[in-house]
Amino acid sequence: xxxxxxxxxxxxxxxxxxxxxxxxxxxxxxxxxxxxxxxxxxxxxxxxxxxxxxxxxxxxxxxxxxxxxxxxxxxxxxxxxxxxxxxxxxxxxxxxxxxxxxxxxxxxxxxxxxxxxxxxxxxxxxxxxxxxxxxxxxxxxxxxxxxxxxxxxxxxxxxxxxxxxxxxxxxxxxxxxxxxx
Numbered sequence: 001x002x003x004x005x006x007x008x009x010x011x012x013x014x015x016x017x018x019x020x021x022x023x024x025x026x027x028x029x030x031x032x033x034x035x036x037x038x039x040x041x042x043x044x045x046x047x048x049x050x051x052x053x054x055x056x057x058x059x060x061x062x063x064x065x066x067x068x069x070x071x072x073x074x075x076x077x078x079x080x081x082x083x084x085x086x087x088x089x090x091x092x093x094x095x096x097x098x099x100x101x102x103x104x105x106x107x108x109x110x111x112x113x114x115x116x117x118x119x120x121x122x123x124x125x126x127x128x129x130x131x132x133x134x135x136x137x138x139x140x141x142x143x144x145x146x147x148x149x150x151x152x153x154x155x156x157x158x159x160x161x162x163x164x165x166x167x168x169x170x171x172x173x174x175x176x177x178x179x180x181x
Contacts, residue, residue, distance in 0.1 A: 005049045008167035011125075012045040014106065015159025022099065022152035034153060041160040048167040066116040077109035097137055099148045103155045104133035121169075125162045129155050 019038030023031045062070070081102055089095040107129025113122035136151030144150075 004166050004169070008045055008049055008163040011159050011166065012042050012163030015156040015161075015163060016042040018103070018152050018156030018159065022149040022156065025146065025149040026153075038156060038160065041157065041164070045160065045163045045167055048164055062117060069112050069116045073109045073112050077105050080105050096140060096145065096148055099152045100133045100136045100140070103136070103152055104130050106155070106159075107133065121162070121165070125158070128158050132158065
């Protein structure tokens with residue numbers, strides 16, 4: 001499995017989980033429809049990633065320094081999520097914002113990927129997720145108390161869309177995804 005497939009499937013699996021978990025708060029019929037669309041989108045990613053062999057030579061493997069940056073980014077995200085969740089629920093009494101903190105941190109952890117994996121599209125993904133989280137916080141604290149679950153579902157579909165995009169560009173040109181940013 002090439003790196004783009006691994007990346008697209010990982011991103012898409014996270015997206016599908018955001019959709020499946022957070023659609024639980026929607027009205028029953030809407031929730032089932034949203035979950036079905038999330039699973040369908042994940043199926044499209046699988047189909048795109050595995051339907052035919054990719055053209056071109058295999059992309060270069062990331063350097064050990066790139067893998068260290070990747071590991072540090074993921075580790076920091078895994079540490080920041082529970083710390084932020086604890087602060088939001090215990091110190092600020094805002095547990096409804098925890099899911100938005102998770103969306104924000106998932107987005108932030110993609111920022112270093114752009115330079116490390118020579119794929120600027122990760123910057124777009126990062127800022128899109130962080131923007132959704134920020135808008136969700138403002139909406140939650142001002143006018144729309146149920147915004148967190150809606151924003152998390154939107155974030156899930158953003159992740160699914162990016163996963164599909166990565167699978168597709170990996171198929172078209174597995175050597176240089178940066179051309180598609």
